[in-house]
Amino acid sequence: MKKLIWMIEAGVFYLFTWLVALAPERISEQLGAGTGLLMCRVLGKRRRIAEENISRSLDYMRSQPEWTCSIPDAQGIAREVFRNIGRSLVEVCRLYHGRGGALISCIELRGREHYDAARAQGKGLIFLTGHCGNWELLALAYASLFKLPMSVVARRQNNPYLNRMVERMRMRYDNSVIYKDNALKNMISVIRRSGTIGLLVDQAVFPEEGSLINFLGRPAWASKAPVLLYRKTGVPIIPAFIYRQGASHIIEVHPQLQFSGGADDESIKNDVQLYSRAIEQFITAHPVDWYWVHRRWKRTEGL
Numbered sequence: 001m002k003k004l005i006w007m008i009e010a011g012v013f014y015l016f017t018w019l020v021a022l023a024p025e026r027i028s029e030q031l032g033a034g035t036g037l038l039m040c041r042v043l044g045k046r047r048r049i050a051e052e053n054i055s056r057s058l059d060y061m062r063s064q065p066e067w068t069c070s071i072p073d074a075q076g077i078a079r080e081v082f083r084n085i086g087r088s089l090v091e092v093c094r095l096y097h098g099r100g101g102a103l104i105s106c107i108e109l110r111g112r113e114h115y116d117a118a119r120a121q122g123k124g125l126i127f128l129t130g131h132c133g134n135w136e137l138l139a140l141a142y143a144s145l146f147k148l149p150m151s152v153v154a155r156r157q158n159n160p161y162l163n164r165m166v167e168r169m170r171m172r173y174d175n176s177v178i179y180k181d182n183a184l185k186n187m188i189s190v191i192r193r194s195g196t197i198g199l200l201v202d203q204a205v206f207p208e209e210g211s212l213i214n215f216l217g218r219p220a221w222a223s224k225a226p227v228l229l230y231r232k233t234g235v236p237i238i239p240a241f242i243y244r245q246g247a248s249h250i251i252e253v254h255p256q257l258q259f260s261g262g263a264d265d266e267s268i269k270n271d272v273q274l275y276s277r278a279i280e281q282f283i284t285a286h287p288v289d290w291y292w293v294h295r296r297w298k299r300t301e302g303l
Contacts, residue, residue, distance in 0.1 A: 010162045010165060017096050020094070021096065033087055038086070049292075050081055055074035061287065069287050077288055080288035085291070092137075104137070108245075110250060126226060128226055129198065130282070132243060133244060139175060141242075141251065151177070151186075151190045153199050154166075155179070184225070199226060201279070202279050209223060211265075227268050239253075239254040
C-alpha cells in the first residue's frame with residue numbers, strides 16, 4: 001500500500017512540475033508569486049512558524065548594520081518569504097524539465113576573486129551556504145559559472161520515487177549528490193580529488209552533532225561538520241549565497257573563512273559561531289530570502 005501511495009505522490013508531483021514548466025516564461029514570475037501566496041494561506045502552521053521565528057529575531061536584526069529591510073512587521077516579511085518560495089518552486093520546475101537555461105544565463109556573480117583565491121590552493125573547495133534564495137539554482141548554476149561540477153549534500157527523500165525525481169534535477173550539469181547517510185567519508189573523498197562540495201548548514205542539529213552558538217540573538221544548535229572537515233583536510237571554506245534582485249538572481253561569494261583549526265571544544269564552538277555569523281549577516285541583509293518556515297531554534301528551550 002505504501003508503495004502505491006509513493007507512486008501516486010510522485011506522479012502528482014511530476015504532473016505539477018510538467019504543467020508549471022509548460023507555462024509561458026513571461027508569466028513565470030507572477031505564477032510563482034501567486035503560488036507562494038496560496039501556500040501562505042493554505043499552510044497555516046508553516047506560516048505561523050515563519051511569523052514567530054521572524055518576530056523573535058526582528059529586534060536583533062534591526063540592531064545590526066546589515067539591516068536595510070523596509071517591511072515593518074513579521075507578517076509582511078513572512079508573506080514575502082512565501083512569495084519567494086513560490087517563485088523558487090516554479091523555477092525548479094522549469095529547471096527539472098530543461099527549460100531553465102535563461103535563469104542561469106541571467107545570474108550575476110559577485111566576488112569571483114574569492115573563489116579564484118580559494119581554488120588556487122589546490123585543496124578542493126566547500127561552498128558554505130544555507131536555505132537562502134533559490135539554493136537549488138545556486139548548485140545548478142555552479143557548473144555554468146565555474147566550469148566544474150559540484151557535489152551537493154542532501155537528505156534522502158522518504159519516497160524513493162520522489163527522491164529519484166529530485167536527484168535527477170540535482171544531477172544536471174554533471175553535479176552529484178552526497179546523501180547524509182555516509183556523508184563525512186564521501187565529502188572527504190571529493191575534497192581529496194580537489195572537488196567542490198555544496199553544504200547547507202543553517203538548520204538545527206542534534207546536540208551531539210553540533211555546538212550551541214548564538215544565532216540571530218538566540219541560542220541555537222549548529223552543525224560542526226564544516227569545522228571538522230577543515231580540521232581533517234585544510235579545505236578552504238567560502239560562504240556563498242544567492243538572492244533575488246527584481247526578476248534576476250545575484251550570487252555573492254565571500255572571502256574564505258579563517259578557522260582556528262583548534263581541536264578543543266571551545267575552539268570548535270568559536271569556529272562554528274564564525275561560519276554561523278556569515279549566514280546570520282546574509283539573513284539580516286536579505287530577510288525575505290531565507291527559509292524561515294523551519295524550526296531553527298528547536299532543542300534549545302530553557303537555555
